[in-house]
Structures are given as structure tokens and as C-alpha cells.
Amino acid sequence: MITTYLFYFLSFLAIMFGLMVVLSKNPIHSVLYLVLCFFTIAGHYVLLNAQFLAVVHVIVYSGAIMVLFLFVIMLLNLNKETEPHKSLWLKASAAVASGSLLVVMVASLKGASTIQSTNTFNPSIGLIENLGTTLFKDFLLPFEVSSVLLLAAMVGAVMLGKKSIK
Amino acid sequence: MKALVLLSSLGVISLLAELFSFKKLLYPIVLLGLIATFIFNIQDWNVANNTFYNMLQFDNYAIAFSSVIILVAFLWFLMAEGFFKEETNMTDHYSLVLFALVGAVILVSYTNMTMLFLGIEILSIPMYILVGSSKNDLSSNEASFKYLIMGAFATGFLLFGIALIYGATGSFDLATIKTGISVQGATPTIFYVGMLMMLVGLSFKVSAVPFHFWAPDVYEGAPTVITAFMATIVKLAAFAAFLRLFDVTFFRVSASWMNIVWVLAALTMLVGNITAVFQTRTKRMLAYSSVAHAGYMLMALLAMNMYSNSAILFYGLAYSIGSIATFTIVSIVAEARGDDGIHAFNGLGKSNPLLAVVMSIALLSLAGIPPTAGFFAKYVIFTSSFLAGNVFLVGAAILASLIGVYYYFRLIIAMYFKEGNSEKINVEMNHKLLLIVVAIAIIALGIFPDFVIRLI
Helix, strand or coil: CHHHHHHHHHHHHHHHHHHHHHHCCCHHHHHHHHHHHHHHHHHHHHHCCCHHHHHHHHHHHHHHHHHHHHHHHHHCCCCCCCCCCCCHHHHHHHHHHHHHHHHHHHHHCCCHHHCCCCCCCCCCCCCHHHHHHHHHCCCHHHHHHHHHHHHHHHHHHHHHHCCCCC | CHHHHHHHHHHHHHHHHHHHCCHHHHHHHHHHHHHHHHHHHHCCCCCCCEECCCCEECCHHHHHHHHHHHHHHHHHHHHCHHHHCCCCCHHHHHHHHHHHHHHHHHHHHECEHHHHHHHHHHHHHHHHHHHCCCCCCHHHHHHHHHHHHHHHHHHHHHHHHHHHHHHHHCCCEHHHHHHHCCCCCCCCHHHHHHHHHHHHHHHHHCCCCCCCCHHHHHHHHCCHHHHHHHHHHHHHHHHHHHHHHHHHHCHHHHHHHHHHHHHHHHHHHHHHHHHHHCCCEHHHHHHHHHHHHHHHHHHHHHHCCCCHHHHHHHHHHHHHHHHHHHHHHHHHHHHHHCCCEHHHHCCHHHHCHHHHHHHHHHHHHHHCCCCCHHHHHHHHHHHHHHHCCCHHHHHHHHHHHHHHHHHHHHHHHHHHHCCCCCCCCCCCHHHHHHHHHHHHHHHHHHHCCHHHHCCC
């Protein structure tokens, strides 16, 4: 029972912080709300008994990536409201497009409660041991192939960053 | 699988070249490596091997597409030798291109949504960087930035779609998803929303109208060799992925996506061709023509009959070879005349007959005039679409092709019937050889199209 209340509480917070990310005018505030949003999602992982994922989520997203965001915002000196004014036409079309997407998303929830889960929920699925077995057995190839992705991204970053030899 | 391992190793070897200083040898090593990959790849023909817990499947479909991709990559390397001359970033360029090829090979052979996502990312991230590889050129930087932002947004849609489909079917595996949606009426609504989001993400990658706005700017701003890479290999791989996902996995719910793809195909062909008419710069014109060609390939995707696979394979090959030729010539002319406007081609027929003849053959092929490869490519696609009952779409496609003929011929007229700079442009020997080989290939594929069409 307590987990149900926790679930609704965390979901409410997550959605609220998510809205605040978009609505706050100051980019620094947006980033800080995003950190809070990630923490609530980490809470969801804990509720699903996936402690490892929760910890990794906090370390990688709230820690590393958010610090990077803050650095970039500070380096670009974006902490003032310097966003250029958008035309009314652009605003209207963006509102129509994203509003339609919202309608589609809400409509898609119709009948979602009747989905029969094909695999029953296994409470120990999120433990490190099971995660490791899945990662290094069923998903070994994607795990290995993502090294190519990371290497390519790293080579690219170095290439864009280095000075030319002359 | 062999292709994947060989291409990744080639990428790592080109990084090591900097360390062990065999940079001079790298170009022949990569060319030989591509030939070896091609040979090892076609050895698995007709050998059914399901690898790595249903992550990849190198069936004949995958082998045919990956062989064509490797072949086009080989021609591309012959074209792009100048791109690898620059001392500073030479090894980075090699490795990024080879890693992009790894992504392309994954995209033609995946049987799992995780591999689809990884393939798209491995293909896209090197492209974002290579588009911005002329670092002192402002338009290249702008193109790279635009491509990155828009591409990341499209990937978000794709990923959201994958997540919703996982929620509806409980699996990433294409075969499981296919059987999961086979029960009529049992498919929840979020599955359809997920499918539409994946459609949006993939339409962006193949630059279908109305998701094409990035294409002209990126194609124009990128270095010409990278534009050629994007127009050929990236497009081919994305279409192979599109085909495998929608024609095979989502086949049973085709009623819910056919109308959307119908509109996408018609819009892509018409908008692409009509906008291309108004362009005065050749690179931008070819970019819009590349958008239009995606429309024809969507038509074959929509047909969903026994000809679809081979139609897209043949069309992709014919279009890629034609594009390699046109982009090579555009880059040679633009470099010599300092401008890629259509008037830069004035009088090319007198000053450089070889360039003009090959350009004409390639443009005739892109326009779909017999006896070139492009004619049969369009013929196969129109036939398959006609047999599937899409008569109005074929009508729209013929109309769009007629518009296409107009702007392709404008270049040919400029080359032969207009007086212009009569100064002869110096063409390197290997470019000459490449152009002759490509011209012969275009005509040979036009005369013996069966050789490719009967493959799959």
C-alpha cells in the first residue's frame, strides 16, 4: 500500500519538475529542476527493486551529465534571459504541433490498462546479478557494439577539438 | 557478422596508424580491407546464420544490402582521396567513415530494436562530426550543428516509439513483436502510437517530406565528399532498416500505416522535385533531388510485394552510383571554378568532354532515361507499386519524374549549348578512372538489370 502512495507521489513530483524545466525562464533553474526530476525517477527504480540502476542513474545523469550542462551554461554565459524573441506565427505552429502530439499521447492511454503483461514481473529482475546475466548473455552484442559508438564519439570530439599541425 | 568485425577492426587500425606512423599506407590498406570485407561478406550467401541471441541476422537480404553498401563505399573512397590528404585529421576521418559503415551494416541486418537504435546512432554520430569537418568553414559548422540538433530530436522520437512498442508487446525482438501483434484486436493503442513515432524517426533519417527541412542545408554545408556519403550510403542503410521494420515486422498492421506512407511518398516526390527546379546551385539542387529519390523508394516500401526488396536494392544501387558520379564532378568543377552554381558548368562539353559525358550519363540515369540503370530502377519500382494497386501514386511519381527531367536537363544544356569558361580543368588520373568505371557501370546495370534484381 505504501508503495502505491509513493509511486503516485514520485510520479507527481517527476511531472511537476519536468514542467518546471520547460517553464522556468532561467536556464540554471531549468537544469536544477532537471536534476530533481532525475532524482524522482531514480526513486521509481528503487520502487521496482532496481537499486543498481537507481544508483547509476543518479551518478551518471544527476551527477556527470548535469554538471556538464551547468558548465556549458556558465561558459556560454547563458544565465541571463538572452533568448531571442520568436515570431507569433512560429509560436502558434509550435503550440499546434505539440498540442496535437499531446492529444495523441493521451488518446493512446485509452485501453492501456487492459494490457496483459506477457512476462510476469520478477521482483529480483533489477538486482545486479540478474542485470549482469542479461547484459552479458542476451544483450552481449549490443553491449560490445556500443563500444564502437563510444569510440566514434570520442574520436569525433578529439577531431573537432584539436588544433591543426602546421 | 564478418563484415561487422572486419570494418570495426579497420577503423581501429586506422587510429593506430597515427601511433605507428604508417599513415602513408593507410589508403591502400583501407581499400584492400574493403575488398576483403566484400569477399568475406558474400561467402555467407545462402548460409542461414542467426547470430548472438537474435540480435543480428545475416540472411540474403542483409548480405545483398551490405555488399552494395561496401561496394558503394569502395567507389566513395576512390572519389574522396582528397578528403584524406589533410595531415591533421587524416586518421580521424578514416576511422569515423569506417565506424559509420559499421553502423550501416548493423542497420541492414538487425533483428532487435536495441540493435536498430545502436545502428542508427553509430551511423549518425560520425556523420554529425564529418559534416562539420571543414572546421574553418562557417556553413559546414552550421550544417553540423543543425544536423546534430534535428537528428537528436528525431532519435528521441524513435526511442520513444521503441519504448511504447516494448510496453505494448513486452519485447525488443522483431520476431516476438511480429507474433505479438498477430492476434487481431489484442494490440493496444500505445503500440500504434509507438509505431507512428518510429515512422517519424525513420522518415527523418531518410529525409522524407515533411521531415526533410534539414537535408538541403546539411547537404549544402557539408564538404562535398561527405554529402555524397550521406546521399548514398546513409540513405541506403536507412531504407534497408525502414523496409525490415515496416514491411516485415509491422506487416500485419499495415492498414494503419499505409495511408501515412502513401502521403509521405507522394509529398516527398512532388515537393523534392518541384523545389529542386528553383535551385541555382548544383549542390543544393542535388540535395533536393536526393529528397525526391527517397520518395520513389518509399513507393516500393509501400508496395509490400515480392518485388519491394529487390526494387529498393536496385534503386539504391543505381541512385548511389549516379550520385557518386555527379558529386565527384560537382566537386571537381566547383573546386576549379570556385563556384557550384549551374553557370559554372557552361561550356564544360567543350573544355572537358570526359566530365561532361559522364555527368550527362549520370544525370540521365538519375532522371530515369533508358538505357541507363536509373530507368530500370524506376521501372521496377513503378511496376511493383502498380501491381500493389497504388495507381494514383504511380501517376504522381510519373508527374514528379517529368519535373525531374527538367532540372537535370538544365545542367546538360548548360554543359553543351552554352558558351562559358573554356579553360580546361585538370582532373586527376584516379578520378578519371573512377568516372569511366562508374559510367560503364551505369550503362551495364541498365542493360543487364537482372543481375541485381534477381538477387533477393
